[in-house]
Amino acid sequence: MVDAMSGAPFNPQQSAVTRPLNSAFQISETRPAQVAYSVQSTVTANIGGSQNGDVILEIANDSGFSSGVQTLSISGQGQAYTLAVALQGVQPMTGVVSGMVPAGAWVRIRTVNNTGAPTYSFRSGQEVLM
Numbered sequence: 001m002v003d004a005m006s007g008a009p010f011n012p013q014q015s016a017v018t019r020p021l022n023s024a025f026q027i028s029e030t031r032p033a034q035v036a037y038s039v040q041s042t043v044t045a046n047i048g049g050s051q052n053g054d055v056i057l058e059i060a061n062d063s064g065f066s067s068g069v070q071t072l073s074i075s076g077q078g079q080a081y082t083l084a085v086a087l088q089g090v091q092p093m094t095g096v097v098s099g100m101v102p103a104g105a106w107v108r109i110r111t112v113n114n115t116g117a118p119t120y121s122f123r124s125g126q127e128v129l130m
Contacts, residue, residue, distance in 0.1 A: 010130075012128050012129060012130055013128065013129045014126065014127070014128045014129075015126070015127055015128075015129075016124065016125065016126060017125040017126070017127050018122060018124075018125060019037060019107075019109060019122060019125050020109075020122070021039065021109050021110075021111055021120055021122055022108070022109070022110055022111060023108065024060075024063040024064075024065060024106045024107070024108050025106070025107055025108075026063075026104070026105070026106055026107070027101055027105075027107060027127055027129070028103055028104075028129055029103065029104050030103050030104075031103050031129045031130055032100060032101060032102050032103050032129075032130045033100070033101045033127050033128060033129050033130065034098075034099075034100055034101075034127075034128045034130065035057075035098060035099060035100075035101055035107070035125070035126065035127045035128075036096055036097075036098035036125065036126045037057065037096065037097050037098070037109055037122070037124075037125040037126075038094050038095070038096050038122075038123040038124045038125070039055045039075070039094065039095060039096075039097065039109065039111075039120055039121065039122055039123060040092055040093065040094045040120065040121045040123050041053050041055065041075075041077040041092070041093055041094075041095065041111075041118050041119070041120055042092040042093075042118060042119045042120075042121075043077055043078060043093075043116070043118045044116075044118075049115075049116060050078065050115055050116060051078060051113075051115055051116030051117065051118045052076070052077070052078030052113075052114040052115040052116065052118070053076065053077060053078070053111060053112060053113050053114055053115075053116075053118035053120070054074050054075065054076040054111070054112045054114060055074070055075045055076075055095055055097055055109065055110070055111055055112075055120065056071055056073075056074050056097070056109075056110045056111075056112060057071070057072040057073045057074075057097035057098065057099055057107070057108075057109055057110075058070065058071050058072065058107070058108045058110055059072060059099075059101055059102070059105040059106065059107055059108075060105065060106045060108070061105070061106070062106060063106050065106065065108060072097070072098070072099030072100075072101075073097040073098055073099050074097065075095030075096060075097050076095070076114075077093045077095065077118070078114070078115065094123055097109065109122070
């Protein structure tokens with residue numbers, strides 16, 4: 001394939017990956033990437049409380065996320081009971097965060113507990129270098 005704009009060879013490369021949650025990483029210093037990451041959130045709610053959390057895909061210019069921070073996508077999940085027969089409900093749910101990551105950008109899959117203490121597990125990831 002050839003890039004229509006530059007005439008240079010265009011050879012996308014796909015790979016399955018495992019990435020850490022809440023830690024910065026770089027995909028490529030020289031090529032942009034289209035990414036999709038699946039993260040499972042597990043919330044446990046009972047009559048006395050609820051849980052709610054978000055998984056956020058972010059990019060930045062530096063590994064400390066102090067410059068050029070952008071949010072690419074957010075996946076959220078929550079559960080609450082106001083009056084229920086059940087004493088407790090546990091709900092695991094997998095959400096996907098995805099976006100285009102510029103060459104040289106730092107990436108972070110950040111988890112946020114908005115209410116209570118949901119837990120998170122990385123399930124799968126795909127990165128396509130452009």
